[in-house]
Amino acid sequence: MKWRCLAFGVFFLGCGEVAVTSPDPMIHETSGAALELLYFVQSPTGRTLFGGLKGSISDPTAAWSFRSELGEDHPVSASASGAFELEIEDSERGTFHRGETPIAEFLRRDVAVARERAVWPPIGGAGSVPNDLVFVGQGPEARLVLVRSGDHAVSVFDLERGLDADLGLRLPEQVRSTGPIGAQPWFGAALSDGERIVVTAFLQHRAYLIHVPSLSVEAELRVESTVVLEPPMSLPYAIDLDGSGSSRTEVSRYAPRCPQGVAVSGDHVFVAYSGFVAPRLSPTRPPVYLPGVLARFSISDLAAAPKIAVLPLLNPQAVTFDSARGRVLVTASGVLDTSPELTPITMGGVMLVDPDTMTIEETFELPDFAPGSALIAGDSLWVSSLVSPTVRWVPLGGGSGGEIRLNDERVDSVFRLVELQGGLIGAPSFNTDRLHFIDPESKQLDPSPFFGPLSLGPGRPIFDGLQVLARRPGRAGVDFAGPDLFALSGIASRVVPVEFRKVLGP
Amino acid sequence: MLNGVRRHWPAAASVLAVLLASVRAHGEPVSSSTLAPYAVEVRDAQLSTHVDPTQRSTRIPRAVLERARARAVDLPDVLDLVAGARVLDLGGPVREKRLTLRGAGSTAAAVVIDGVPISTPFATGIDLGLVPIEGLEELSLVHGGAGAAYGSGALGGALLVRTRPTRERPSSLSLAMGSLETVLLRGAVSAGGLFSAAAYEQSSGAFEYTSRLPGLPDQARWRANNDARRGQLSTHYQRELGPGRLEIAAGGAIRDSGVPGFETQADLDARELRAQGRLRLAFLRDAGRATPGLQFGAHIQGLGIGYEEGAALDPSRTLFWASGVDVSASAPLESAHRWSARIELGLEHSSSTEHDETSRPRGAAVIADEVQLGAVTVFGALRGELYAGQPFALMPRLGLLWSPVWVLELGFSVGRSFRVPSIDELYHPSQVGLSGNPDLVAETAWESELFARLDHRDFQLELAAFARRTSDLVLYLNRNAFEIRPENLGTANLLGLESSARLMQQLGRLRVELGVSGTLLAGALEETGETWPTLAPLGLATEALLSAYGVELGSQLRYASETSANLSGTLATEPYLRWDASLVVHPVDEASLALSVHNLLDRRDLETVNKLPLPGRTLLFAIRVQEEIL
Structure with a gap:
């Protein structure tokens, strides 16, 4: 960097000052209301709105009101979910009251400006092919862990200095007859003890249990048993599946391979093995996948053989645990072919798995959609697509669902939906670097107070590749100041902090 | 503008006088010897029918090459001491080496060997490792865009290679052995009008290195499957x-x-077999007072690549050839006025598992005119070139050269260059996340340069400033999460300074040569505001040679500042610092013994801008004998 400055100096172009963004001040605790979920904004249509997201009012029996600077009182009437919205006459500021007691003063925010300010300067340098970002722990002790697929490593990503904190762990190499194989870690899931994380090692067909404070591998999670296929599965061409040097065109027995998704629930770790064998290599060599497998490991008894389930849909991508329903959601994209154009060539969908019996209770098939991730919100299953800028919802109780299109891209990927504060769903668009918001209750895209997506990167033509989001545990402005969401852009290899307090809160 | 220069000339002259006086104070100048320096030549035999006298180039003469041969080093080790040039070493001895010029990619450095433009169907640039140093007579590195002279590919400049001996050259044989099980056997035979050189080289390429990744502990690792044999x-x-x-x-x-x-x-599995060949036949008649110079040439050049990775994958096979014919004429109209014209026709054909069977013809016509007006030379050229499937490209060039005094030359030039996308960039099918883009068009660049050159016997100093604006830049970009392909994207601007100085002194029996070259680059993509990958803002190279009583001590230091390996500038590449040293002993004039040490500092974390590891310290012992002994 020093020389770059020198070079520019020679040409009188100078080095730009690094923008310093400061966090919004902390919010005081208020009984019965979550101030960090309230907003007072001027919408793009010019309307001035005071409102709160889901959960903003937990004590609706209290006499909440908003008094504008003009002295007008606006009583707040929240819904059962604690959300509300008022239209206020043109006003720059106002005070939120409980009865006659002023709680907090709100300054009106311009939505476009607030969205822009919410995005902090990126923290550059996330290594080669960063693939996941996970918070481990709670409160001030929470550590952001970066899963570095291309570097075969995980790092504690300092919230200000990034990788410069030098807190990294190279995962062990596996020695095979063909040479050392790197782990190529894919996704991670934090344990509730606040100190450990499980990371899947795609190329090594296993997962690692990592103790984060000491940056050490505590255990390997492996499936020793094999899956028997009856009848055997034919391969489109002869393949050496296990690196033994012998190729075959038929598979009757195989070890679960290439794990990607991972989720944790209590003592259980759920790992989804994608079954990946090869991508399309030539016109005569299409992509090859073996049936995916979901394995359940017990952290307290790692010596015990994991319980496994063979999945009916190919290429499981993500695993999440829905604690409200006590179910594991396994999202399978199906096999994607890239030639002549990107197309799902097998059925994709979401499988609801009973974590105790490891039986698949329900399968939501989504043909031609290539699901990438799923979560349950507002009594619907929400699913994102890997091949289109689309999010679909399917009512869990039956009935027709719908679809929300994020942009006009022909091909785009929404790699992972994330639950945000106030019940919103965050949907990151890979090609446009935009973080969209979805209200699962109203099915509205980019509802108030956002009225549009956050720009977390430049978008086309040289986009950063917005991939995954990690939400900092705790309440923004109450438990901590500063960014409460960290977005990982894979192509640009950087992390973009987001502070929702620039939009929400007093 | 000239008036302005004249007004300031007295002041400039006094500065020069002081400078020259300081040079002379070190001793009497001596005549050129076998240790001749890199001559920074403006008027240079560029293997083109009509040489542009205003195009700056660095000539690497036979004597310097001979010295490199004695040390058993390779062509890239010679080239990357030149200001503005950087050779990317992709893995150590006998491995691929690619030339980059003025911060442009390796595809933007044209390579012309004996008049044959070397091309490839891939966007990888030319492998300098396949150019035998034993057979070289002279090199010229053309600085900056030279589209009017050399057509497609000369965006950053060109490397011109001549194998034809300009005078009798003795037969020779050399053998070198050293670290990494490196063995080099090279020889040359000269008889009558025939000159031939051959070499066989091999290396295990296995070495220990230090893996340095951001935020991770350093780790000692072993580089394997890095062996190579070549003839x-x-x-x-x-x-x-x-x-x-x-x-x-x-x-x-x-x-x-x-x-x-x-x-x-x-x-550990992948193997590559690569072969390339070239043949050129030319009939030349030099221009006389009343007769124009004529040249008829025909060439064919081929490249074959076989690539195999593991048993499960399809091997890749590519067979590529490019042929061409050219007719040139040049003549003086008056003593101070000269014109030339040239017509070229060519055909490329590639048969490959990477992009199927593809052919494309091309044609070009060039006219050039040179007028001398006292101390000022004016050169103008216009080249029109058409590749099938591409828009017709016009490449004008205008250059001025002013020599106010015999030791000083000042030059200015402006011109346009282009690079036609390679066949693979256009037609690579969508596989494993990569595809070609049939809609690609040639990237084009306007470049202007201002330079000053001082050449006083044994002291040379050159300063050049240039600016380049490249349009329709070809960048490999993500089209989506699953596909990367080349796209024409916007504009890149580059400002640069190149400087080089060389001093030779004879102090009694001791001869001293000192050379230093430096490059400063500052550029950005307009679309991102960021610099582009691999552009090192600062490059430095120094060379020191001491010789006396048949013993020569040499030292070369190369430095390139940190750069990045991605468009966002977030994957930093460490600064490159390599120090080489050599000791050459000539017990008799016709023989030499040499010990060369590469990477004397033993930096185990040395890597290319592509983040490929390079060896630590290596030794090479070489013995070389010439005709009289043979």
């Missing part, structure tokens, strides 16, 4: 024929090597 052959024949002469030049090389992959994704 090289170069031959040149000429004879008088009627009113002119016939020249036949041919050469080729073959290399069998492992493909070790990236540091973070090593590959």
Whole structure:
């Protein structure tokens, strides 16, 4: 960097000052209301709105009101979910009251400006092919862990200095007859003890249990048993599946391979093995996948053989645990072919798995959609697509669902939906670097107070590749100041902090 | 503007006088010897029918090459001491080396060997490792865009290679052995009008290195599947024929090597077999007072690549050839006015598992005119070139050269260059996340340069400033999460300074040569505001040679500042610092013994801008004998 400055100096172009963004001040605790979920904004249509997201009012029996600077009182009437919205006459500021007691003063925010300010300067340098970002722990002790697929490593990503904190762990190499194989870690899931994380090692067909404070591998999670296929599965061409040097065109027995998704629930770790064998290599060599497998490991008894389930849909991508329903959601994209154009060539969908019996209770098939991730919100299953800028919802109780299109891209990927504060769903668009918001209750895209997506990167033509989001545990402005969401852009290899307090809160 | 210069000339002259006085104070100048320096030549035999006198180039003469041969070093080790040039070493001895000029990619450095433009169907640039140093007579590095002279590919400049001996050259044989089980056997034979050189080289390429990744503990690692064997052959024949002469030049090389992959994704299985060859026949008649100079030439150049990775994957096979014919004429109209014209026709054909069977013809016409007005030379040229499937490209060039005093030359030039996308960039099918883009068009660049050159006997100093604006830049970009392909994207601007100085002194029996070159680059993509990958803002190279009583001590230091390996500038590449040293002893004039040490500092974390590991300290012992002993 020093020389770059020198070079520019020679040409009188100078080095730009690094923008310093400061966090919004902390919010005081208020009984019965979550101030960090309230907003007072001027919408793009010019309307001035005071409102709160889901959960903003937990004590609706209290006499909440908003008094504008003009002295007008606006009583707040929240819904059962604690959300509300008022239209206020043109006003720059106002005070939120409980009865006659002023709680907090709100300054009106311009939505476009607030969205822009919410995005902090990126923290550059996330290594080669960063693939996941996970918070481990709670409160001030929470550590952001970066899963570095291309570097075969995980790092504690300092919230200000990034990788410069030098807190990294190279995962062990596996020695095979063909040479050392790197782990190529894919996704991670934090344990509730606040100190450990499980990371899947795609190329090594296993997962690692990592103790984060000491940056050490505590255990390997492996499936020793094999899956028997009856009848055997034919391969489109002869393949050496296990690196033994012998190729075959038929598979009757195989070890679960290439794990990607991972989720944790209590003592259980759920790992989804994608079954990946090869991508399309030539016109005569299409992509090859073996049936995916979901394995359940017990952290307290790692010596015990994991319980496994063979999945009916190919290429499981993500695993999440829905604690409200006590179910594991396994999202399978199906096999994607890239030639002549990107197309799902097998059925994709979401499988609801009973974590105790490891039986698949329900399968939501989504043909031609290539699901990438799923979560349950507002009594619907929400699913994102890997091949289109689309999010679909399917009512869990039956009935027709719908679809929300994020942009006009022909091909785009929404790699992972994330639950945000106030019940919103965050949907990151890979090609446009935009973080969209979805209200699962109203099915509205980019509802108030956002009225549009956050720009977390430049978008086309040289986009950063917005991939995954990690939400900092705790309440923004109450438990901590500063960014409460960290977005990982894979192509640009950087992390973009987001502070929702620039939009929400007093 | 000239008036302005004249007004300031007295002040400039006094500065120069002080400078020259300080040079002379070190001793009497001596005549050129076998240790001749890199001459920074403006008027240079550029293997083109009509040489542009205003195009700056660095000539690397036979004597410097001879010295490199004595040390058993390779062509890239010679080139990357030149200001503005950087050779990317992709893995150590006998491995691929690619030339980059003025911050442009390796595809933007044209390579012309004996008049044959070397091309490839891939956007990888030309492998300098396949050019045998034993067969070289002279090199010229053309600085900056030279589209009008050399057509497609000369965006950043050109490397011109001549194998034809300009005077009798003795036969020679050299053998070198050293670290990494490196063995080099090289020889050259000269007889009558025929000159041939051949080499066989091999290396295990296995070495220990230090893996350094951001935020991770350093780790000692072993580079494997990095072996290589190669054979090289170069031959040149000429004879008088009627009113002119016939020249036949041919050469080729073959290399069998492992493909070790990236540091973070090593590959122990992949192998590559690469062969390339060239042949050119030309009839030349020099211009006389009343007769124009004429040249008829025909060439064919081929490249074959076989790549195999593991048993489960389809091997890749590519067979590529490019042929061409050219007719040139040049003549003086008056003593101070000269014109030339040239027509070229060519055909490329590639048959490959990477992009199927593809052919494309091309044609070009060039006219050039040079006028001398006292101390000022004006050169103008216009080239029109058409590749099938591409828009017609016009490449004008205008240059001025002013020599106010005999030791000083000032030059200014402006011109346009272009690079036609390679066949693979256009037609690579969508596989494993990569595809071609049939809609790609040539990237074009306007470049202007201002330079000053001082050449006073044994002291040379050159300063050049340039600016380049590249349009329709070809960048490999994500089209989506699943596909990367080349796209024409916007505009890149580059400002640069190049400087070089060389001093030679004879202090009694001791001869001292000191050379230093530096490059400063500042550029950005307009679309991102960021610099582009691999652009090192600062490059430095120094060379020191001490010789006396047949013993020569040499030292070369190369530095390139940190750069990045991605468009966002977030994957930093460490600064490159390599120090080489050598000791050459000439017990008799016709023989030499040499000990060369590469990477004397033993930096185990040295890597290319592509983040490929390079060896630590290596030794090479070489013995070389010439004709009289043989």
